Amino acid sequence: MSEPLILARGLEKRFGAVRAIRGLDLEVRAGSTLAVIGPNGAGKSTLLRLLSGLTRPSAGVLRVGRGGGDRRSRRREVGLIAHSSFLYPALTARENLILAARLHGVANPAERADALLEEQELSQVAERKAGGFSRGMSQRLSIARGLVHDPEILLLDEPFSGLDPRATSRLAERLGERRTVQRTLVLATHDLARAAELADQILLLVRGESVALPAREGRDAAALERHYREAVG
Amino acid sequence: MPLSPPDRVIPTLHRATAIALSACAIAYGYLVVNAPVDSEQGVVQKILYLHVPCAMAAYLGFLLTAIGGGLYLWKREERFDRFAASAAEVGAFFCALVLVTGPIWGKGTWGSWWSWDLRLTVTLLLFLVYLSYLLLRSFTEGGDRKARFAAIYGIAGLLVIPLNYFAIDLAGGRSIHPENLEGGSLGAGMALPFAAGILTAIVAFSHLLLGRIDIARLRAQLAERDAEREMRGGGDCA
Amino acid sequence: MNVFLAVLWKDLLIEWRSRDRLVAMGIFAVLVVIVLYFAAAPGLGSEARAPGLLWVAYLFASVLGLNRAFALELENEALSGLALAPADRGWIFLGKAAASLLLLLIVQAGAALVFALAFEVAIAPVALPFAAIAFLGALGLCAVGTLFAAIAVRTTFREVMLPLLLLPLSVPVILGSVRATNALLLDGSLPWAATRLLLVTDAVFLIVSFVSFEYVLDD
Numbered sequence: 001m002s003e004p005l006i007l008a009r010g011l012e013k014r015f016g017a018v019r020a021i022r023g024l025d026l027e028v029r030a031g032s033t034l035a036v037i038g039p040n041g042a043g044k045s046t047l048l049r050l051l052s053g054l055t056r057p058s059a060g061v062l063r064v065g066r067g068g069g070d071r072r073s074r075r076r077e078v079g080l081i082a083h084s085s086f087l088y089p090a091l092t093a094r095e096n097l098i099l100a101a102r103l104h105g106v107a108n109p110a111e112r113a114d115a116l117l118e119e120q121e122l123s124q125v126a127e128r129k130a131g132g133f134s135r136g137m138s139q140r141l142s143i144a145r146g147l148v149h150d151p152e153i154l155l156l157d158e159p160f161s162g163l164d165p166r167a168t169s170r171l172a173e174r175l176g177e178r179r180t181v182q183r184t185l186v187l188a189t190h191d192l193a194r195a196a197e198l199a200d201q202i203l204l205l206v207r208g209e210s211v212a213l214p215a216r217e218g219r220d221a222a223a224l225e226r227h228y229r230e231a232v233g
Numbered sequence: 234m235p236l237s238p239p240d241r242v243i244p245t246l247h248r249a250t251a252i253a254l255s256a257c258a259i260a261y262g263y264l265v266v267n268a269p270v271d272s273e274q275g276v277v278q279k280i281l282y283l284h285v286p287c288a289m290a291a292y293l294g295f296l297l298t299a300i301g302g303g304l305y306l307w308k309r310e311e312r313f314d315r316f317a318a319s320a321a322e323v324g325a326f327f328c329a330l331v332l333v334t335g336p337i338w339g340k341g342t343w344g345s346w347w348s349w350d351l352r353l354t355v356t357l358l359l360f361l362v363y364l365s366y367l368l369l370r371s372f373t374e375g376g377d378r379k380a381r382f383a384a385i386y387g388i389a390g391l392l393v394i395p396l397n398y399f400a401i402d403l404a405g406g407r408s409i410h411p412e413n414l415e416g417g418s419l420g421a422g423m424a425l426p427f428a429a430g431i432l433t434a435i436v437a438f439s440h441l442l443l444g445r446i447d448i449a450r451l452r453a454q455l456a457e458r459d460a461e462r463e464m465r466g467g468g469d470c471a
Numbered sequence: 472m473n474v475f476l477a478v479l480w481k482d483l484l485i486e487w488r489s490r491d492r493l494v495a496m497g498i499f500a501v502l503v504v505i506v507l508y509f510a511a512a513p514g515l516g517s518e519a520r521a522p523g524l525l526w527v528a529y530l531f532a533s534v535l536g537l538n539r540a541f542a543l544e545l546e547n548e549a550l551s552g553l554a555l556a557p558a559d560r561g562w563i564f565l566g567k568a569a570a571s572l573l574l575l576l577i578v579q580a581g582a583a584l585v586f587a588l589a590f591e592v593a594i595a596p597v598a599l600p601f602a603a604i605a606f607l608g609a610l611g612l613c614a615v616g617t618l619f620a621a622i623a624v625r626t627t628f629r630e631v632m633l634p635l636l637l638l639p640l641s642v643p644v645i646l647g648s649v650r651a652t653n654a655l656l657l658d659g660s661l662p663w664a665a666t667r668l669l670l671v672t673d674a675v676f677l678i679v680s681f682v683s684f685e686y687v688l689d690d
Contacts, residue, residue, distance in 0.1 A: 016376040017456035019464075054551055055690050056309075058377075075557035086552025088543070090485045102477035103556035145552075207464055306686055361639040368635055372626040378690065382622045385683045386636060389615065392679060393640045396672050400643040403650055403664055 005030040005153065005184050006051065010060035013046055013208075020046045022208045024060070028201065030152075033175075033185040035199035037192060039232055042205040044188035045083060048155045051186060052080040065153060076104070079151035081159055085142035089131025093122055093141050096130050097148060104149035116144040135162040143171070153184045160191050172198065192228060196221035204231055243447045250440035257433040264426040277341030282426050284334040286434030287327045288356065292394075293438065294324015295359060298366070299391035302384025311453065314380035317387060318370060319445035323438060325363040331356050355397050362390040474558040478566025485543060486574065492539045493574050500532035500582040508589045521590045522652035525582065526645055529605075530612065532578050533571075534634050537616040540571050541624035550621075554688040564684035568617040575609045597655045604655065604662070607669040608648035611676050615640055618680035621687045643672040 006028035013021040020043045028034045036044050049055040051064055053071035067073030087096050094113050101109035117123045120140040125133070130141060139162050146154065156175075160168050172194055175185060189195050195202060196219050204211045211231050271278035301317025304310075335353045336346045347353075366386055373379040486492055507524040544550040553563050583605070587594045594601055616637050623632035647668040654662035 014376070016374075017453070017460040019460070052555065054554060056377075072557055072559075075555055080555060082548070082551075084548035084551065086549055086555075087547050088481070088485060088549055089546055090488050090543070091481070095484065099477055099481050100552070102473055102480075103553065103558070105473060105557065358639055358642055365635045365639055369622070369626065369632065372628040372632060374627060378625065381686050381689065382626075385618070385622065385686055388683070389618075389640060389679055392675055393643065396643040396668075396675065399668055400646040400672075403668055404646045 004028055005065065006034075006186070007063040008060065011050065011057055011062055012059040013043075013050055013055065014058040020208050021050065021057075024208075024210055026203065026210070028184060028186065030184055031182040032200040033187065033198050034201045034203060035195035036186065036188040036203045036205060037190070037195055037228065038205035038211075041207075043208040044205055045157050046208075047205065048080065048082065048157050048186065048188055051153075052078050052155050054080065076149070077151055078153045078155060079146040079149065080155045080157075081143050081146035082155075082157045085130075085138050086145060087130045087138065087141060090129060092127050092129050093117060093133070094126040096141065097144055100145045100148040106149050112148060116147060120144045136164060136167055139163055140167070151183075153186070155186045157188045158190065159187070160189060160194060168194075192225050193221045196224045204228065206232060240450075243443055243450065247440065247443040247447055250436055250443060254433070254436045254440050257429070257436050261426070261429040261433040264429045268423060268426045275341070277338055280334050280338050280341075282430045284331060284338060285427065286430035287330040287334065288352075289431060290434045290438045291324055291328035291331050291356065291359065293435075294320050294327060295363065295387075295391055295394070297442075298324060299387045302380075302387040305380050306384050309377075311376065311380070312450075314376075314383070315446055315449040315453070317380075317383065319442050319449055321363060321366050321370075321383075321387070322445055323441045325360065325367065326441070327434070327438065328356065328360045328363055332360060351398070351401055354401050355394065358397050359390075359394060362393070366390060472562065474556055474562040475566045475569070478553065478563050479569050482540070482567060482570030483573070486570070492536055493577060495539070496532045496536045496574060496578045497581050499535055500528045500578050501585050503528035503531050504582055504586050504589060521586075521592055522656055523649045524590075525586045526608065526649050526652065528582050528586075529575070529579055529608065529648075530638075530641060530645060532582070533575050533609070533612045533616055534637060536571055536574055536578070537613070537620040537637075538623070538630060538633050540567055540617065541620045542629075545624060550624075550688070551690075554690075560685045560688050561681035563688070564617060564621075564680055567621075568613045568680070571617060572609055572613040575613060576606065579605045579609060592656055594656065597659065600655055600661065601652065604648055604651045604666070604669070607666070607673055608644055611644035611647075611669065611673045612637075612641060614673065614676040614680050615644075618683055618687065621684070643668060644676075647672060 004027040006026065008024055008026035011021055011024040011026070012019060024047070026034075036047060038044055046055070050057055050062060053064070053074045056071070065074045065077035067077060086100075088099070091099065094110075094117065097113035097116055098109045101112045106112050114123070114126070117126050120143060122137065122140055122144065125137065130138070133141065139159070143156075143159065146156075159171060163171060175187070175198055185198070187195070187198065199219075202213060202224070204213050213227050213231065265279055265282045268279065268282070270276055297320035298317045301313050301320055305313040305317065332353070335350075335356075339348060339350075339353075340346050366383060369386055370379055370383050373382050504525065507527065511520060511524060541550070544553070554560065556563070583594055583601070586592065616633070619636040619640075620633050623629055623636060626632045647665045651662035651665035651669065654660045654665065
């Protein structure tokens, strides 16, 4: 039984007097996919930010990745694709990716940028400023940015929102592919169907706490929806 | 709601310092009133017995603010931030006293309220740093962020004090501060009131600091209790 | 080191695209010089005050530029994107400070020209030492200014917060620079004491800011 790649014990995050995450225990094995579901304000985004190392826990234990405990080496192994795109509107798509590559110490930033642009089907607009992108294009560029350093652990915060059905299914496909390539995914989403389809493990967050779900029978979306409604009300 | 032992320490110390302060203040007041009147400067000179101890408290305050901030950045424990913030408020108060008593002495002795004297100017700058520190705290949202930002500013502000001293000295801040005039030695019968003043200032500072920390601590507990209640209460109605 | 260059390149590239920061700072600095010219009463040792006025213009221009340096990081939470880089965050600080410094140096040159004309001060004979002092002063301002701008931009009173934080701490830089500039322009002498002060202040500010930046981005 290998060590879990992501381990949390009694994880807490406080913002002033508000406890956004409370007493959370979590284990994610390498190569598996965790879907985090829950109502708005449950703390999904906060959890992902904690896992990425952007935010520091207020209490509890959190170990992510294979490197030492410090958050700096964690950032090497983790890619975050969040609500905010982290893109500079005044820079072109290509420049944004080259910047991200250089920030993450990727060799041959320009080549990597071109490769990612092609993968996300953005090569046509490579030289267009990111400020002029549509929501869907922004999303795809932001995904490319998150993948720039080929992280072993990928954190996605509602990646399907803003995508048309074709882009959604293509992204789901690619995420499914990543699973078979032994990447670890943590996916926060409202899309219960996708969650059921992609996840090996499901975490239901309500008001910062983990709520137990009955054991899953296969990848049944309808069952998941039922359980969700029962738990959340 | 019984208070746990740590919760009792601060209020107890606060009360203890109140008693100590009363004793010190009485002794101090007596010594100042009975101190010899300076032949050159007259009765006005006695305000220095207040001015100098307050100055020490003001600088001590900022040192504590910076230390508290540094400890917070290291350990991330809220109590260090509360300590830093309280020290800043109390220190700012003493700093204001310095800036009020200084000109009074100046007017009484030189006839001018402000003369860009080196030490007074550096203290004025310290006061401005205090104010900016307090404003930074009130305009930053989020407990951890506020504490971090304040800690950084507190440490930067502390380091700049010696730099300011050299800078204003360079720019020709006039050295008409009393010590420089009299060649640095206190006249006879002045040592005791000064010592009493310094002791009283330290006790007064501690008393006010402990009181302020206590208030901050209680506020934090209250806020947490409110936040919990809100979260629980809201959920049941979903 | 890579991160430093990447951030510097980014800031300069973005600035090159719109040049709005440079233009705003430049026009503002020139305006301040001109207004101060009218405001400073002739006589009353106005010659001795003149270099101080130039540094007031520099200080105001730097505040303007530093505020904008981080305003551009707010969109799309770009600053968090930088924070995700697996590097010492001090390098991010250096990149942004260096970019602000370069822009400020350009503005300083332009404002100095206008200043020399308006106040009829001959800078040319001491141009090199003058530039050196201007550089040291700007370095101090940009060092501690970048740190505080990063802080100020995440408060609820963004524009006012930066000058509030910066001005009390800029006194050693301003005094040192003014003193040095005075010595150069009026006496023609080399201002060693003032330069020493500037060097020490710059070193302190750079080190403190480099180390503290980790905590600024630490959320």
